[in-house]
Amino acid sequence: MDAMTLLTTRYSSARLTEPAPEGEALQLIIKAALQVPDHGGLKPWRFVIVTGKDALNRLGDVFAEAAIEDAPGISAEMHERARQLPLRAPMVIVCIAKVTEHAKVPAHEQVQSAACAVMAMQQAAFAQGFGGIWRTGSYAQQDFVKQSFDLNEDDEIVGFLYLGTAVSQAPNRTEPDPEQFFSYF
Numbered sequence: 181m182d183a184m185t186l187l188t189t190r191y192s193s194a195r196l197t198e199p200a201p202e203g204e205a206l207q208l209i210i211k212a213a214l215q216v217p218d219h220g221g222l223k224p225w226r227f228v229i230v231t232g233k234d235a236l237n238r239l240g241d242v243f244a245e246a247a248i249e250d251a252p253g254i255s256a257e258m259h260e261r262a263r264q265l266p267l268r269a270p271m272v273i274v275c276i277a278k279v280t281e282h283a284k285v286p287a288h289e290q291v292q293s294a295a296c297a298v299m300a301m302q303q304a305a306f307a308q309g310f311g312g313i314w315r316t317g318s319y320a321q322q323d324f325v326k327q328s329f330d331l332n333e334d335d336e337i338v339g340f341l342y343l344g345t346a347v348s349q350a351p352n353r354t355e356p357d358p359e360q361f362f363s364y365f
């Protein structure tokens with residue numbers, strides 16, 4: 181896929197199945213993440229790849245525990261729902277902004293750089309025929325989840341990038357009118 185086709189046709193896929201990217205395809209996705217704009221060269225990102233049933237189930241356990249911490253009286257159904265969330269794709273990449281104090285690079289710029297990496301990885305996956313969706317949800321900010329990934333207080337989970345092979349076709353949607361969003365100064 182050429183670059184302009186990628187940039188102008190990319191879409192997210194919520195329904196994902198096997199196979200997940202692996203081998204060379206995964207290496208290119210990783211490479212794309214490490215190529216994003218990065219003020220000060222701080223490399224303020226960490227990525228945790230969760231793939232395979234065991235690892236996905238362990239992430240599900242983390243979400244299930246987080247659900248209980250958020251709402252101790254949660255129903256068994258909601259508890260189980262939290263546990264199942266990571267199983268919506270064969271791979272989830274936990275995308276973390278590892279924030280350090282810097283005189284010229286405020287925390288929000290470090291978070292933005294990590295967010296660029298999420299988008300870059302989704303695009304790299306899409307360009308190679310895989311599907312993905314960037315999700316956050318309440319668990320991205322939940323303390324137990326953050327502790328499970330050894331985050332410090334200032335660090336942020338900027339997204340859970342679900343990757344795999346898209347089950348559904350491209351959405352049929354109308355393009356936004358550029359004039360509503362762009363003007364000349």
Ligand SMILES: Cc1cc2nc3c(=O)[nH]c(=O)nc-3n(C[C@H](O)[C@H](O)[C@H](O)COP(=O)(O)O)c2cc1C
Binds near residue numbers: 192317
């Ligand atoms: C920071 C961020 C967080 C998001 N979190 C969620 C989420 O938790 N759940 C969800 O269904 N979509 C979430 N989305 C939206 C999807 O990633 C996706 O953009 C949306 O479904 C529209 O699809 P499109 O990318 O094809 O336009 C999030 C997007 C961003 C940028």
